Amino acid sequence: MWEFESPRGHHRKVVMSADKIIKIEVLIVGGGLVGGFLGAQLQQKKIPFVLVDPGSPENMIDAVKDGRTTAVSLGSKRLFEKANIWNPCLKEYAEPINNIRVLEKGSVWSVDFDHKELSSDPMGYIAENMYFRKSILDCLKDNSHCFYETSLTGIKKHDGYVEAILSNGKVVHAKLLVSAEGRKSPTRDLIAPQIMSRNYAQKALVVHLEHEEPHNNHAWEIFTVEGPFAILPLRHLEGKKSGIVWCKPSNHQWETQTDDELQSEIEKTFPYYGKVKIVSKRWSFPLSTFELNKISGHRQVLIGDAAHAMHPIAGQGVNLGWRDADVLATKIITNYENGLDVGSDMLCKAYERERMRDIKPLVKATDLMTQLFSDESKILYGIRNAGFAFVNRVPPLKRFFMKQAMGL
Numbered sequence: 001m002w003e004f005e006s007p008r009g010h011h012r013k014v015v016m017s018a019d020k021i022i023k024i025e026v027l028i029v030g031g032g033l034v035g036g037f038l039g040a041q042l043q044q045k046k047i048p049f050v051l052v053d054p055g056s057p058e059n060m061i062d063a064v065k066d067g068r069t070t071a072v073s074l075g076s077k078r079l080f081e082k083a084n085i086w087n088p089c090l091k092e093y094a095e096p097i098n099n100i101r102v103l104e105k106g107s108v109w110s111v112d113f114d115h116k117e118l119s120s121d122p123m124g125y126i127a128e129n130m131y132f133r134k135s136i137l138d139c140l141k142d143n144s145h146c147f148y149e150t151s152l153t154g155i156k157k158h159d160g161y162v163e164a165i166l167s168n169g170k171v172v173h174a175k176l177l178v179s180a181e182g183r184k185s186p187t188r189d190l191i192a193p194q195i196m197s198r199n200y201a202q203k204a205l206v207v208h209l210e211h212e213e214p215h216n217n218h219a220w221e222i223f224t225v226e227g228p229f230a231i232l233p234l235r236h237l238e239g240k241k242s243g244i245v246w247c248k249p250s251n252h253q254w255e256t257q258t259d260d261e262l263q264s265e266i267e268k269t270f271p272y273y274g275k276v277k278i279v280s281k282r283w284s285f286p287l288s289t290f291e292l293n294k295i296s297g298h299r300q301v302l303i304g305d306a307a308h309a310m311h312p313i314a315g316q317g318v319n320l321g322w323r324d325a326d327v328l329a330t331k332i333i334t335n336y337e338n339g340l341d342v343g344s345d346m347l348c349k350a351y352e353r354e355r356m357r358d359i360k361p362l363v364k365a366t367d368l369m370t371q372l373f374s375d376e377s378k379i380l381y382g383i384r385n386a387g388f389a390f391v392n393r394v395p396p397l398k399r400f401f402m403k404q405a406m407g408l
């Protein structure tokens with residue numbers, strides 16, 4: 001048996017038995033980008049928690065399984081540093097984004113964001129998702145209560161705790177259940193939220209390229225009639241590698257295109273880096289959005305894509321999820337250090353109130369932007385271009401958008 005004392009000397013009922021029942025403060029279900037990040041934050045402050053994920057660490061960092069890249073805002077990078085998980089892996093592999101150019105295909109108008117207008121720091125960083133996962137896994141690797149290749153086989157709420165039965169035979173009694181299993185979160189059903197969703201009938205195609213000209217740490221987003229095309233700088237000795245996220249109608253068959261055909265289509269859409277060469281597998285992801293009317297219930301909160309999902313047009317989904325995890329971690333740590341219940345209704349409600357102020361406007365704005373840029377009407381084309389020109393010429397407005405993108 002292990003027993004924990006809180007820093008104030010309160011003897012907590014945080015008893016972990018070596019055999020079957022684990023009595024703990026927090027149960028995190030889902031150890032992905034957001035659940036794993038929460039685990040790293042709790043571990044840093046020695047808050048006892050259990051993390052459960054059916055995935056294996058090997059698959060989580062397999063470059064072939066998920067080739068997505070994540071644009072991490074400067075604000076999120078600072079959260080990673082605070083949790084001590086930026087070094088050494090992300091420091092080595094995350095490529096700074098110094099400039100972002102947004103334009104409509106064929107238009108001369110664009111909005112150009114340059115980090116120097118706001119700060120000497122980059123606007124953000126890009127790295128393959130596997131490096132974020134590796135950093136998180138490295139941080140949690142010695143924690144014997146992070147159970148991978150393990151799932152929940154039962155869950156039940158009681159007044160003072162949540163009881164979970166795991167596929168490895170362990171039983172967990174936790175004060176707080178955190179649902180972090182992504183968009184299809186099964187434990188979300190326990191709080192029965194209303195889901196407002198939209199299917200965009202689009203998929204995001206992801207592939208990595210090498211190109212003739214260096215990217216100079218620029219990220220580009222080009223709106224085309226079929227959907228947005230984003231090209232994002234990746235770490236490479238000569239700065240000649242990028243990742244693309246290209247949104248196309250769901251029925252688009254890019255699997256049937258040869259590399260030559262796809263490369264020439266990319267060069268036509270994006271003629272700025274010279275010849276391009278595909279250097280990865282191709283991945284595709286269906287696109288939809290949803291928001292919920294609640295993200296907390298009795299002894300339970302939702303974080304990350306379990307709580308909200310959006311189109312990758314603005315590269316904000318997981319950045320929003322990391323802010324969920326950060327706010328939640330702060331509240332859990334405060335309660336724990338003050339000898340208070342980390343699963344209290346007061347904590348869950350306060351988390352929900354605070355996060356909804358960030359989640360709701362961002363999910364709505366991203367949905368609106370997605371629809372605005374999917375409309376082929378000539379009038380909207382004109383309005384969008386006038387908007388780009390206007391934002392580009394009004395420094396306070398430009399700085400406002402930069403701050404949003406940088407998560408500041």
Ligand SMILES: Cc1cc2nc3c(=O)[nH]c(=O)nc-3n(C[C@H](O)[C@H](O)[C@H](O)COP(=O)(O)OP(=O)(O)OC[C@H]3O[C@@H](n4cnc5c(N)ncnc54)[C@H](O)[C@@H]3O)c2cc1C
Nearest residue numbers: 030032033034070071181182204304305315316317318319
């Ligand atoms: C093409 C594309 C590009 C994107 N680019 C960006 C970007 O640049 N910037 C950005 O901010 N966001 C981006 N996003 C969004 C981002 O990928 C998601 O917001 C992020 O993956 C959400 O992380 P998560 O941990 O909440 O969920 P997930 O990443 O889905 O992780 C969920 C975890 O839960 C586990 N799990 C699943 N089921 C169970 C279960 N039953 N029990 C226990 N565990 C379970 C899974 O194994 C996984 O480890 C992009 C999305 C797409 C599709």
